[in-house]
Structures are given as C-alpha cells and as structure tokens.
Amino acid sequence: MSEEDESMSEQSNELGLDFILSLDDVPSKLPPHLELFKTRVLCSNDAPIHTDTIQYSGAYATLGVDNSLRLDSFCEKFKVEVKRLTDSDIEFDMIGIDPAIANAFRRILIAEVPTMAIERVYIANNTSVIQDEVLSHRLGLVPIRADPRLFEYPDNAGDEKNEKNTIVFKLRARCQLGQPRITVKSDKLKWLPNGSELPCEDAKPNAGSKPKTFTSFTCSQDSLPEFSSNPISLTYTDIILAKLGPGQEIELEVHAVKGIGRTHAKWSPVATAWYRMLPEVVLLEDVEGEMADELKKKCPVNVFDIEDIGKGRRRATVARPRDCTLCRECIRAGKEWEDRVSLRRVKNHFIFTVESTGALPPEVLFTEAVKILEDKCERVITELS
Amino acid sequence: MEHGSYSDPSKATFSFVDEDHTFANSVRFSLNQDPRVSFCGYSIPHPSDNRVNIRIQTTGDPAREVLIDACQDLMVMCQHVRGTFDKAVSDFKKGKTRKGKKDMDVE
Ligand code: SF4
Numbered sequence: 119m120s121e122e123d124e125s126m127s128e129q130s131n132e133l134g135l136d137f138i139l140s141l142d143d144v145p146s147k148l149p150p151h152l153e154l155f156k157t158r159v160l161c162s163n164d165a166p167i168h169t170d171t172i173q174y175s176g177a178y179a180t181l182g183v184d185n186s187l188r189l190d191s192f193c194e195k196f197k198v199e200v201k202r203l204t205d206s207d208i209e210f211d212m213i214g215i216d217p218a219i220a221n222a223f224r225r226i227l228i229a230e231v232p233t234m235a236i237e238r239v240y241i242a243n244n245t246s247v248i249q250d251e252v253l254s255h256r257l258g259l260v261p262i263r264a265d266p267r268l269f270e271y272p273d274n275a276g277d278e279k280n281e282k283n284t285i286v287f288k289l290r291a292r293c294q295l296g297q298p299r300i301t302v303k304s305d306k307l308k309w310l311p312n313g314s315e316l317p318c319e320d321a322k323p324n325a326g327s328k329p330k331t332f333t334s335f336t337c338s339q340d341s342l343p344e345f346s347s348n349p350i351s352l353t354y355t356d357i358i359l360a361k362l363g364p365g366q367e368i369e370l371e372v373h374a375v376k377g378i379g380r381t382h383a384k385w386s387p388v389a390t391a392w393y394r395m396l397p398e399v400v401l402l403e404d405v406e407g408e409m410a411d412e413l414k415k416k417c418p419v420n421v422f423d424i425e426d427i428g429k430g431r432r433r434a435t436v437a438r439p440r441d442c443t444l445c446r447e448c449i450r451a452g453k454e455w456e457d458r459v460s461l462r463r464v465k466n467h468f469i470f471t472v473e474s475t476g477a478l479p480p481e482v483l484f485t486e487a488v489k490i491l492e493d494k495c496e497r498v499i500t501e502l503s
Numbered sequence: 504m505e506h507g508s509y510s511d512p513s514k515a516t517f518s519f520v521d522e523d524h525t526f527a528n529s530v531r532f533s534l535n536q537d538p539r540v541s542f543c544g545y546s547i548p549h550p551s552d553n554r555v556n557i558r559i560q561t562t563g564d565p566a567r568e569v570l571i572d573a574c575q576d577l578m579v580m581c582q583h584v585r586g587t588f589d590k591a592v593s594d595f596k597k598g599k600t601r602k603g604k605k606d607m608d609v610e
Binding site: 173174175176184185186187189192193196197198199200203208210212215216218219221222223225226229230481484485488489491492494495496498499501502503 | 505517519522524525526528529530531532533535536537538540567570571574575576577578579580581582583584585587588589590591592594595596599
C-alpha cells in the first residue's frame, strides 16, 4: 500500500459513519414528532395515546436511526434523584430507564424481597370470641423488625427449627373476672430468644434432661452479636390482635420464618411500592387575561400560576407540573382548550415511592430488589453456559 | 431448558422454571435492544404453572449466546442502577445533615 492510499483510507475511516450521518438527507435523529411520540404519552380528552414503548432496536431502521441501547449511553443518561427519605418511606425519581426494568423492580419489591413473618401459631388456650384461625391470620400479618438477611430459609420439611431460621414470640393475655374488657395489642407479643417454651407432646419426657420443645436452639439469639445490640421486636406495638371479655384468655406461641411475598402477602416487605410517570403540562399558546384566571381556577391541584408580563397583562404559566394528577379538568371544556393545553407523561421518568413495613429501611429494600434481579440474570447465565 | 434444533441454532425457545413476568419482560427488553435479534417474545403457558417460555430468533448468531449477552447487559444495567441509587441516597443524607447544621447556625 502506498503512502497515499494509507492516508486515503485513514481519511475515509475518519469521515466514515460520522460523515454520512452528518449529511443533510441522512437524519441521525428522529424527526421531532416521532421523538415526541417515542418519549411521551399524550393524554388527550378521551384517551391517552402513544402509550407503548418502542423497544425494538430496528424500529426506526428505515429512517436510518438506530434504536438499540448501548450500555454506555444508558449509564451516561441514567439518573436517580431522592426527593424524600424517612425511616419508613422513600420517594425518588428514576430517569432514563425502560418501564420493563422499572416494573421488574416494583414487582420484586412486592413479591420477592424476603422478610420474616409469623408462619406457625401454637395455641395452648383461646377462649376469646375470635376464632383460632382468624387470630392466627391476624398474627401472621404483624410486621416484625428483624433483618431477614441474618436468617436462613427453613428447610423443606420444616423440621429443623433452630436459631438460624426461627424467631419465637409468646403471647399471654387474660381478662380477670369482674374487670372491664381489655384489648390485646401487639406489644403483648414477647420475644423468646431461647426458643420455644412449649413442651412437645409426642416426645417422651426424658427424666433429667430438659423437656423437648418445638424448637431446638443451640444458643440464645440475644447472645448472637447481630441481635445483642439490636434486639428483635415488632415494628408497631399498637396493632389490635383481639379483645377479651371477663374470664377470657389467650395463651399461645408463634414462630416466624423467612419467606417471600409471592408465597403469602404477609412476607411482603412493603406496604406499597409504586411508581408514576412524570406529568408534563405544556401551554401550546399564550393564555392571557381572563382566560388565564379561568385556567388557574380549573385545576384542582393548582398546577398553574399567573405571572405579570407588564402593561397590566397577565399570563398563565405552568408552575407545578409534578402535582398534576391528569384529571384532565383543564381540557374538558372543549376542543379549544385541548389545543391550548397539552398534557403528557414522560415515558422514561419514574417517580418511585416505596413504603417499608419496617423490616428494612426503604432504601435498603430497593437495593435488595435490584440485587435480586441481578441474581436472576446470573442464574440464567450459569444455567445456559 | 432450551428447545431448538441442532441444524439451526439461531432460533430457539427457552423454558425457565420459577420465573415470571419480572424476569421475562426485562430480558425481553434487553433482547429487543440487541440488533442481532430479529424476533423475541415470551409467554406464560398457564398461570398456575411456574414457568415462562422465551422465544428468540436471531439474524444468524446462536440464540443461546444472544440470550446470555442480554442477561449480561441486564446485569450491568442493574449494577449501574444500584450504584447510582446508593450514591443518590448517600448524597441526600449528607445534604440533609448539612442543611440541618446550617439551620442550627442560623438559630
Ligand atoms: S390535568 Fe387536572 S391536575 Fe393536571 S393540570 Fe389539568 S386540571 Fe390540573
């Protein structure tokens, strides 16, 4: 290859794709209307339109636009903004992600992040009006503050109940004769770090040795370093479990084990985990004077403000689009309003809210959920290769 | 489990036990983003059956490899999401304590 050839090929390489894409008749970006339909849901008066997400990499192939996702561009564009964070809930914006993934996180949060919940109830005595099975169900739904990551799943047969997979509480409540009725709340559930205290009936009492109980703890849970400083408790101590009349009594023991929400909702770590797409309100033309007042009055959540633009003229502005509930009150009055106001949702901007029931802080729950999706991928990769 | 043919590895159906929309829909997304994929979709044959079938047809590469790549992409995305989220949370916590201090100074 001569020197000249070399410089030629280098030049064409340099020119290559970038050069072609920069030509006027080769659109490298989508035309604006398609870009709008791709990234926004338009909420018109009767129904939302363009609600689908365009995932297929070759969707715009005829336009010469590559719709495939490159990881580096995803990483560059992806953003998270925390808006609110308390002990029990978090609200954050997740920007630049496909609904398929956002929804996977939501589904995992609800159904696949493990927690500890009461699974077995041993009732020694229950003379209250609430039936055994109803009481057991109520107990099952009481959230327990214990880090599920420190526990193991029970083995399949469920025979081995040790300090690694079981938490035991007891409840003893009695209403004395002649006393007014009492309400049994969840603070009556007392943690038993040494395991069950109920003797197992079918085991033959062995003279001398300790009576056999329903669990076989090798050591006390509160002697373990992870619980000694942070004892296991209930998230809420004021949940009503039952009411007792004079002379009635409840005596029982409960065993909590690790599980996931897909098996039963009591194991779901969240009260709710949900997202909504960011609303976007755009005024397509200037709305001035009395019409501005009218527009401001129409909106029940006060999305619009009115600004002074001098010479006594006033104009409506969109001040708080995030509050928009998409009730469409502002475009209901007729076609002319629909032409003035455009209501949209941004397809890849999610306002995520996670409310924890207390087993783990909400921000930890979310990272756990992401880890679970990673584990799923990993499992499939090892299964296939 | 893969159901395909020996003669043409570019088309195959994969059947996963103990998975549902959560995994199938997100992997369908990452498969769709791969230019080598000409068709992909998933179905759950019966709602009480814990199983999902993922169908992949490619432009020539073995479907199995494309699926592995898609899973890998999804994993990298998840790791990035986790990293970004953790950073956003710690930034938020830091910002809050700093603001708290400022408020105290004013008082
Ligand atoms: S849709 Fe409803 S909430 Fe949103 S701006 Fe219009 S009136 Fe306000």
